[in-house]
Amino acid sequence: MAMLASPLPSDGAAPARLAVSGVSKSFGSNLVLRDVSFSVRAGEVVSLVGENGAGKSTLMHVCAGTFPPDGGTLTLDGAAYRPASPQAARTAGVALALQETAILPDLTVAENLLFGAEPRGLLGLIDQRRLHRDAETVLAGLGFALRSDRLGADLSAAERQMLEIAKAIRLAPRLLILDEPTASLSSHETELVLKAMARLTAAGGSVIFISHRLDEVMEAADHAVVLKDGTLTLDAPRGGFDRDDLIRAMVGRTLTDIFPARPATLADRPVRLALDAAVAPGLKPLTLDVRAGEIVGFAGLEGQGQRPLARALSGIAPFTGGTIAVDGAAVPVRSVSRGIAAGIASIPDDRKHEGLALDLPVRMNVSLFALSARSRWGWLRQNLERTFAEEARRRFAIRSTGIEQPVRQLSGGNQQKVVFARWLAETPKVLVLYEPTKGVDVGAKTEIYRLVGELSAQGVAVVLISADMLELIGLSDRIHVLFEGAVTGTLERADFSEEAIMRLAAGPEGAAVHAA
Amino acid sequence: MLPRGSIRTNLLLGLPALLLAAAIVAVAASWSGDFFAAGNLGNLVNRVLPLSLAALGQAFVLFAGRIDLSVGSVISLSTAILATTSTSLGWAAVPLVLVAGLACGALNAAGVIYLRINPLIMTLASSAIVKGAALILMPTPGGEVDYTFYDAFYGQDLLVGWPLAVILLAFLGAFLLFGFTRFGRRIYALGSDDRAAYANGVDVRRVEWSVFLASGFFAAAAGVAVGIKILSGDPLIGDSFTLDAIAAAVLGGVALQGGRGAVPGVLAGSIALVLIANAFNLLELDPNLQQIAKGLIFVVALMLFMRGGVRRTA
Amino acid sequence: DGKYTIGYDNYFMGNSWSVQLAAEFKAEAEKHTDKVNVVYVESAGDTQKQIANIEDLITKKVDAIITTPTSPTALIPALKKARAAGIKIVLLAATIKSQDYDALVTVDDVAFGRTGAEWLAQKLGGKGDIIALNGIAGISTSDDRFKGAEEVFAKYPDIKIVAAVNAGWDYAQGKQAVSNLLAANPKIDGVWSQGGAMTLGAIDAFEAAQRPLVPMTGEDNNGYLKRWKQLEDKGFDSIGTSKPTWLGSEALRVTIDLLDGKAVEKDMVLPVPTITAADLDKFVKPDLSDSFWAGTRLTDEQVKATFAN
Amino acid sequence: MSTSAYLVRMRPAAASLRAVALLVLLLVAFFVSAGLFSPLLLLDNVRQAAPLGVVVLGQAIVLMMGRLDLSVGATASMANIVLCAVFAGDMANTGPAVALTLGAGALVGLANGLMTTKLRIPSFLATLATSMIVAGLVVFFTGGSPRGAVPAGFRVVTEAWLFGFVPYSALIWLALLVLLMLLVHFTMLGRKMILSGANLVAARHSGIPSDGLIVLAFVLSSLLAATGGILVSAITGMASIGVGNGFTLDSIAAAVIGGALFSGGVFLPLGAMAGALILFVVQSLLYLLALPPAAKFIVQGLIIMLALALASFRKEKSS
Ligand SMILES: Nc1ncnc2c1ncn2[C@@H]1O[C@H](COP(=O)(O)OP(=O)(O)OP(=O)(O)O)[C@@H](O)[C@H]1O
């Protein structure tokens, strides 16, 4: 009976796994999705791309039952599909790995992974041993190196993301939705995720994959769908589009070179930042010179000392030994404010927790340093603040309804721009960037790269710590590769290649294998 | 052997309270010959009973990251209901009281869920309302609960008896519920992070309903214990339980921000609080110092938790 | 050592009356150090704690317990238990709704309320609009006193209680209540109050509203008596009903008699001492603290030690 | 910039306005049941509400930092005891009396602040513990019989009216309110406090000395609680144990009715003022109606619920 009700495809093939038709959604007066239609077939990976705030996450939330659409319909394998909650969607076979990860901090990895599906034994009580064993099996199957009894709160952003993905894949869903799963992952883990996606589709599952890294999209997508300002602007099968098509559909124009030009040589520039045998927990003694105007990149697999380095440079978890000097003068960066006083600005990777007061307006979030520098007698100059905030919104192209909109309501990329705007109120001497474009679209990325280029042209020494290989290669003058807290290799611009970086990143053994 | 997983972390949080209780016992017993007198141990169990039940109810709410300030009023109301109905209903008055407790819990849940009032303020308001109800029912202490209730329940006030059985049963049940069932996991999940819990498929409303109902239920059960102890109703008698129940839970390692702590700790916290007062009396210490001592013990115990690696502060 | 061990439960330390009650007891106990040892416990106004304290005193096997029940019913089982253990129970200043005690030393709160009400009714010539200031709902002292007053006013159909409010025996609450009631009621002919501090609040509210003072009932609190004295020439009239704190010393005497095996009257319910305008001068002590209560056996020196000015 | 534009920008937050609206409603009910309209009666209520109002300001500051202060009641009670003891009824002691009282208050705040920041004890518990200790110390040192009194001359602070129609205590309240508003909304220090309250980690990572600011907030709260205690003392004129105890729950309720959030980052002085007045006017209204005590509790509870339900209803509509 149900078969009669469902539209039979004309070509006689199976109905689409998920068909979205005419979906609209608005938040208040903000129309976020207009009349969006597309479909995902069984066994297919559909990539969804678009600028920050284009509506991708919103669309996926609609598909996964977080909230209902204002208009339009969904069908799943031909049957009407109107999930009332994420749980209902999951029951129907649609799993969403959130962009903002939903890890429960007080539960262990295993408990998070098998939440709601804990194996039960005697009297229907949860069997903790089996729970951890099962979790370890799932993680091992994906190749993720995550210990099952660590607490959620102790995981890094990348580990949280991996756990989130594992949670969704474990369900062996009919449709898996991954919202920017790779944003905080290094290439090794990204590879694992793509492999898992492939396994799932091979088994007949479908995947919707959101990413701002277009290379991943080119590699993984059987089909690409592009959103711009809530409207569908491209819907093409593999081979029917190239990078430039995607970019054009996303931003409405072609971005030819997203990276700024680098000067040929920097050898004549003075040394701005000098580390001498600097050590921090998780970081072996590091000696480093960064010249004025130079961009030095740090690459490596997840968790090889990137975080300690970023936190030590910014003064959050200061160096415990060695010396650090700016412009030749030793500066003890024992706290963030000492760092700021010495001219070191640093952009944190976890903008939600470490960068922003989400419930406060854009104005208050961007203006801190601008005001600190210009306040008189401790008075806060409100007019100046407003002017500065307006200007920052223009200069950084922050998309918001105005400077009074709470930052929570901005899309991720725009939130990141707010963080930049705050730190760059005053031109620093040293800029430490830690995953500066995590979850940021190409358009905004281009803006941020241009800004970094401008700053380096003004003589700012930039330390770039990133998991995004293209970004490292495109931006840096020199790349150090970290392995287990130590620099295991250095590449000059001429020698940059993903392969070279990967080889060094795999550590001495990996390098040996590759060399052989 | 501690079980694997977050239960282990949570159980360890109750350790300071356990050590504190043990220390008080050691001191009180070595300095006062009366401590191990049969009468005293029985008294202690009887005092732990209402406090630990109220604290257990509070723990449900606290694990879920909420709070219930109406516990004291519910206890008062329960004694009033018991004292006005037990003569005619006999033991059937007890389920009636428990239902009234559930109704108070429902009031809290409804306010928090449908009116979206912050739990602290909602239960503060409902505490006034419930107290009003108790005063309507019984404007001044009185009523009567028959002595047979006392004899049947507290008997000769011995260490081993119904009160101990109720405590053990309630805490064992709750221990299994929180440590080893999916429902318990959902409560911890909600307390750990609302949004994440929702995204993981936790029916937030249902969990909120259940924890407030549980808190109302256990407060009413504590009220029954108090009512039988005093064999009458008193519209103000529960007042001091509200903060004591929270204090006992927290002393036992329950985090006010939710998601952490375990049921055995709550029992240890309740025991420790009861022991402090008892030790002061038996050792004839200056009673004026008792409150100061309680405050200081609190600070020291909390310091121990915080040193023991707490990740988040409220 | 042949001495009696007596447990004294200090029911509350939050107001000067209860403090003086305890001081009175202590002063008496010092006179009998050859005969008694005292174990002090403190209930802080919490009935639960009071029950626990009594149980602990039983554990300590004292010979007698002197307590001021904070609830007329809740303590009964605990007191029964104490008596079953052969401990003499002396109730001080408050009673329970059962016979499970050996002696009661008090002034009846119903009579306390009645005494003030009768004076007020006389003073108003049997008619007028009055307001009543009560203590705390659910506390028997407050309920009993008001019950006594209502009994009296019921006999005077022309006296109308336009408002009866709870002001917690507290000055500030009394003042807030009366200020607002004054605004709403152009005619208030008298104030029946069951506490000196509330009456002070009422006086100040009348003065702030620039309304002529009306007859008000008060207590034997020295601060109140001083004020009354000051206002006498303005035609203010009052009555100071007293629940004397010397009950504290009396309780110990009775307890010792009990333990000595002498016959004692079980219910020693004393008449309510009153202070009227005629003998105000005898009781007011201008050089002593406001907190001090006139119904005492303490010497001025002892009062000064307890309440410095 | 034109004054009008400035005024537009200074428009109070929606939450404050809601609290004010509820207050107006209650006042209407109040005057209707009093059967007359009298501005003086209104002002008299404001005058008597001042102690609570001042304490609420402190609570609001702590709430802005995402913390809670359960020791304000005990601190205000302690202030009353210290003030009376030092005053000993003699105007000549005004300076030392006020200074010592505020000093004692500041110490409580310092203890609270250090416990929550250095020992990392959640504020709910830290301040609960201090409140127990402070109340215990008061009983211990006074033996339950506090000494001294406030001289009549000092009671002018709460009992007298400027020009016969402006109560001094209302002026003090207003002045403190304006000072705090200036501090929070017009100085860098205040801005840093708001940022710390809204996201502590982010504030730390921006080099804001958040721990110090939290301590500062607790010290301010205790100072204001002590000030509330001083005002209460001026009203009563005497020393008595526990006069301020009711402030703890009342101040939280009032601040939250006025729009404060437990999650921090919000400071609405106007709302805090309205919240304090709401609680006070409810009390006055209940005295007027002379309801039976049971009904009184019920009405009080319902009004708090109503105030908060209104707030969340609006929030829900907007999101
Ligand atoms: N709950 C909400 N309330 C109001 N506005 C919202 C809400 N959620 C999203 N928005 C707005 O909707 C728009 C689309 O957001 P969405 O999260 O879907 O973008 P996105 O394409 O996922 O961006 P990104 O690439 O940064 O993740 C944004 O402008 C955002 O500010």
Ligand SMILES: Nc1ncnc2c1ncn2[C@@H]1O[C@H](COP(=O)(O)OP(=O)(O)OP(=O)(O)O)[C@@H](O)[C@H]1O
């Ligand atoms: N007013 C709001 N109330 C509640 N939630 C909101 C509101 N505005 C936004 N959100 C949530 O926050 C998200 C912010 O937008 P978005 O998802 O684009 O950021 P993000 O994608 O999480 O950032 P990132 O890409 O860096 O991870 C929205 O998707 C929505 O879920």
Ligand SMILES: [Mg+2]
């Ligand atoms: Mg998104």
Ligand SMILES: [Mg+2]
């Ligand atoms: Mg994003």
